[in-house]
Structure formats: C-alpha cells, structure tokens
Amino acid sequence: MEVELGLMIIYRLFALLVAATTVVVLFREGDWRQQVFAAIVFIPFALRAAGVK
Amino acid sequence: MRPLSWRDAKVRAAVLLAAALVISAWTGKIFLDMHEPEPIVAGPGVTEQKMLSDYGSAVGAGDTPVYILEGEEPGGTLLLIGGTHPQEVSGLLTAVLVIENVRVKQGRIVVIPQANRSGFTHTDPLEGFPHKFEIETPHGVRWFRLGMRLANPVHQWPDPDLFVHRPSGERMVGSEARNLNRNHPGRARGRFVERIAFAIAQVIRKEGVKIVLDTHEAYPEYPVINMLVAHEGAFDVGAFAVANLQERDIQIDLMASPKRLHGLSHREFGDHLGVRALLVETANPAMGRLRGRTDERLVVEGRDDNYVRAAKLDRLFVPFTAEGHPLSGRVARNMATLEEILSAYNEFEPDSPIIVEGLPSYDAVREQGLGPFLLPVPAASR
Numbered sequence: 241m242e243v244e245l246g247l248m249i250i251y252r253l254f255a256l257l258v259a260a261t262t263v264v265v266l267f268r269e270g271d272w273r274q275q276v277f278a279a280i281v282f283i284p285f286a287l288r289a290a291g292v293k
Numbered sequence: 294m295r296p297l298s299w300r301d302a303k304v305r306a307a308v309l310l311a312a313a314l315v316i317s318a319w320t321g322k323i324f325l326d327m328h329e330p331e332p333i334v335a336g337p338g339v340t341e342q343k344m345l346s347d348y349g350s351a352v353g354a355g356d357t358p359v360y361i362l363e364g365e366e367p368g369g370t371l372l373l374i375g376g377t378h379p380q381e382v383s384g385l386l387t388a389v390l391v392i393e394n395v396r397v398k399q400g401r402i403v404v405i406p407q408a409n410r411s412g413f414t415h416t417d418p419l420e421g422f423p424h425k426f427e428i429e430t431p432h433g434v435r436w437f438r439l440g441m442r443l444a445n446p447v448h449q450w451p452d453p454d455l456f457v458h459r460p461s462g463e464r465m466v467g468s469e470a471r472n473l474n475r476n477h478p479g480r481a482r483g484r485f486v487e488r489i490a491f492a493i494a495q496v497i498r499k500e501g502v503k504i505v506l507d508t509h510e511a512y513p514e515y516p517v518i519n520m521l522v523a524h525e526g527a528f529d530v531g532a533f534a535v536a537n538l539q540e541r542d543i544q545i546d547l548m549a550s551p552k553r554l555h556g557l558s559h560r561e562f563g564d565h566l567g568v569r570a571l572l573v574e575t576a577n578p579a580m581g582r583l584r585g586r587t588d589e590r591l592v593v594e595g596r597d598d599n600y601v602r603a604a605k606l607d608r609l610f611v612p613f614t615a616e617g618h619p620l621s622g623r624v625a626r627n628m629a630t631l632e633e634i635l636s637a638y639n640e641f642e643p644d645s646p647i648i649v650e651g652l653p654s655y656d657a658v659r660e661q662g663l664g665p666f667l668l669p670v671p672a673a674s675r
Contacts, residue, residue, distance in 0.1 A: 244450070266310055267302075291447065
C-alpha cells in the first residue's frame with residue numbers, strides 16, 4: 241500500500257510538472273496556435289495533479 | 294500605457310491560461326460531484342444501518358452503507374448485493390426497493406446496495422455515459438448514480454500488466470484488479486478492491502449469512518443473460534427458483550458456476566464461506582456495443598432501435614422488441630427472482646426460514662414502474 245501511495249505521489253508530481261511546463265510554453269511562445277495547444281494540454285494535467293482525475 | 298491587444302503574445306497567454314483554469318475548475322467540479330452518493334431512504338423494515346468499515350477492514354473510499362432488516366423471530370440470513378458493477382443499474386434499484394419497502398417477519402436480510410462504492414464515482418472514458426439518471430415518483434424526482442464496472446483508478450492505481458487472483462493464482466488482464474467481482478474472497482491487507490471484497494466476506498461471516506444473491510446485468514449480445522448462476526452448493530435453491538420463475542412465464546435459465554473461474558461471488562462465497570451463492574443477470578442495452586445514443590432515456594427506458602435490428606438478425610441472446618428492456622422490467626425480474634429464491638430457501642431450511650412482507654411484486658413493478666416504490670427523500674438528505 242505504501243508503494244502504491246509513493247507511485248501515486250510521483251505520478252501526481254509528474255502531472256504537475258507537465259502542467260507547469262505548459263504554462264511556461266504559453267508565455268514563451270509567440271505563435272497563437274502553439275499557445276492554444278499548450279492551454280488545452282494544461283487542463284487534463286492540472287486535474288491529474290490536483291488528484292481529481 | 295499601451296492598450297491590451299490579442300496580438301500581444303503575453304496578453305494572449307494570460308487570457309488562454311485564465312480560460313484553461315476556468316475549464317479545469319468547471320470540469321474538476323463535475324469529477325468531484327460524482328463522489329456524491331445518491332440518497333437511499335431507510336424504509337420501515339430497516340432495523341440497523343452500518344458501514345462496511347464497521348466489519349473490521351480498512352476500505353477507505355470504498356466505505357458503503359450496509360442495511361439490516363431483521364424480523365422479530367430468528368431465522369436464516371440472506372445477503373443481497375447491488376452495485377458490484379455500478380453501470381448494471383437494476384442491481385442497485387433492486388437493493389433500494391428492498392431497503393425501502395420490505396419488512397422481515399422472520400430471519401434477516403442484509404443489503405449492500407452500492408458494494409463497489411468507488412465504481413459509482415466515475416464513468417468509463419470514451420463511452421459517453423451520463424453521470425446519473427432520474428426516476429419520477431409520486432413525491433418528486435429521485436436521482437441515482439450511474440458508474441462503471443471497475444473501481445475508480447483514483448482509488449487504486451496503477452493496474453498491473455497481469456492481475457493474479459489470490460488465493461487461486463488465476464491470471465487475468467491487469468484492469469480486472471479493479472473489478473470487485475474478480476477479487477472475492479479478498480485479502481485484509483491486499484489492494485483497495487481486495488480489501489473491499491474482504492470486508493464483504495466479513496459481513497457474511499459476522500452476520501451469519503446463509504445465502505447470497507449478487508445482482509448483475511449484461512448486454513443483450515452476451516450469452517450469460519436472463520440467467521441465475523449458482524454455486525453447486527446452491528443448486529437446490531437455484532433450480533427450484535428457476536423452475537418456479539419459468540412456471541410464471543418469466544424466462545430465466547440456471548447456470549452452474551464454473552469451478553475454475555475465480556474471484557466471482559458465486560464461486561468464492563460458496564468455496565470459502567460455505568454459503569449458498571447465487572448471481573442473477575438481466576439484460577441492459579445501455580451497456581452493449583451495439584447501442585445508439587447513450588443517455589438517461591436509454592438507461593431508464595431500455596429502448597434502442599439498433600438492438601431491435603440485431604434481434605431480427607438473430608444476434609442477441611434475449612428477445613428484443615420496440616418495447617426494449619426497461620429498467621422497471623429488469624428490477625421486476627429481480628424482485629420475482631428474490632421472491633422465488635426466498636421461497637425455495639424456506640422449503641429447504643424450514644427450521645430457519647426468511648419470511649418477508651412488502652416485497653414489490655413482479656406484476657406491480659412492471660405495470661406501475663419504480664416510482665411508486667421509492668420513498669420521499671427527507672429534506673436533510675437531499
């Protein structure tokens with residue numbers, strides 16, 4: 241059970257990392273298409289990082 | 294100061310991030326709302342209400358109510374399980390109708406209406422399932438949750454590549470690790486779903502259960518349908534019940550629980566707990582691969598033109614007309630099955646019978662629908 245909890249925490253942290261990366265991309269990119277794509281990718285990873293999904 | 298413009302990449306980023314956060318919050322609320330259980334009203338026959346965790350197993354988010362209906366005189370004890378697979382909704386509604394209507398005169402009935410509570414908190418991705426459905430009653434609308442066969446991966450993750458059932462050692466596809474009906478009899482210190490299965494086994498042990506009916510549904514193109522599956526220790530009761538149902542023109546067959554198919558209630562409860570174990574299956578078109586639009590109407594009314602066509606092509610294991618298989622008709626079948634199982638059990642165990650009154654009849658549920666048998670929800674529970 242402790243192993244599973246550890247795996248879940250690592251999974252959530254990775255999801256948080258991806259969500260944070262999309263925010264960085266959003267502000268670095270100049271092309272609106274790349275920005276929209278980053279915003280779309282942000283949504284499921286934010287939910288996973290929050291433990292909702 | 295320069296006016297804000299969409300052409301400015303930083304402004305665009307801020308607007309898109311704000312939009313993404315709003316959508317995340319909105320969809321996150323939808324996910325979280327699914328954890329709210331439907332209200333179930335303890336009827337006049339409920340003498341005690343417990344939680345699964347009261348039986349000494351750490352079930353966490355799988356904790357779920359256990360209703361006990363006890364008669365004034367001692368007798369046998371039947372366990373009725375609903376919601377092992379939460380999208381198989383006739384099981385939940387059968388359990389709810391028993392909780393809200395039945396009074397036990399002799400013996401006891403123990404009911405677990407949402408056995409896989411975790412499975413009610415999510416739906417299968419890409420299946421387009423509604424999250425709940427409503428039933429009209431004389432007192433207003435009652436809502437019920439529509440979940441998924443497996444436990445929520447939020448509660449048990451990750452799935453193994455290969456699921457090995459304990460104690461049999463049978464190997465199955467990894468996702469079956471989250472299938473409650475592949476994890477019986479469970480383990481006290483196992484994974485989340487194994488612990489829920491163990492807690493249900495503890496209910497059987499501690500409540501002195503003698504006979505179990507686990508309620509399920511299957512899609513119309515699945516061969517094990519309109520079927521009572523019985524452990525060899527329950528053939529006596531199962532055969533009598535099926536014969537009496539057929540006598541009443543209710544088409545149902547008896548199937549022997551396969552001895553080498555492990556983890557299922559009808560196998561493990563009989564093997565490990567020594568009770569008469571039975572499982573009933575009704576036909577639910579909302580679960581099938583041939584179904585059309587999956588909405589509340591399909592779940593409740595059970596009508597689907599695709600299945601009418603499939604029946605004409607002889608591709609189904611049940612008759613399927615334009616009338617479909619409405620939820621009320623499926624619950625009515627379960628009511629008749631429960632009635633005949635109790636009757637048969639009492640024939641074989643005359644010294645410790647289970648005698649009930651108020652069980653909604655097959656004809657009444659079919660003709661009047663489910664609404665008249667659902668109690669009003671107290672304001673505090675809404």
